[in-house]
Amino acid sequence: MVGWYRKEGVGPAEGLTPASGNYAREAGSLMIDHRTLIIYGDADMHLHPGLWQGLDAWVPDPELHRIEGAGHWILEQHPARINALIRSFLARTSGAAPAAAAPVGVDA
Numbered sequence: 001m002v003g004w005y006r007k008e009g010v011g012p013a014e015g016l017t018p019a020s021g022n023y024a025r026e027a028g029s030l031m032i033d034h035r036t037l038i039i040y041g042d043a044d045m046h047l048h049p050g051l052w053q054g055l056d057a058w059v060p061d062p063e064l065h066r067i068e069g070a071g072h073w074i075l076e077q078h079p080a081r082i083n084a085l086i087r088s089f090l091a092r093t094s095g096a097a098p099a100a101a102a103p104v105g106v107d108a
Contacts, residue, residue: 041070
């Protein structure tokens with residue numbers, strides 16, 4: 001899917017290249033001004049670590065977690081770990097106590 005976006009050239013104008021795809025000029029800043037959690041597997045064949053380089057220019061202070069050995073289907077491969085990371089992030093950023101979770105299998 002990432003390749004499709006690259007091929008389509010969706011995005012704002014750059015230099016002499018006009019905006020293309022479904023880019024909306026009125027969308028305003030492309031900055032994300034909310035706390036952001038990013039979890040990725042270092043063995044993902046589709047989302048390479050280079051995607052996260054320079055991300056802080058668009059997302060101030062992102063919380064980035066690399067799961068060693070996880071591939072593209074990280075939710076299926078490490079459900080307990082991903083669940084714990086999301087619950088912890090929400091508890092710290094929303095101010096609400098996390099809800100009790102049903103037990104899930106231990107991820108490797």
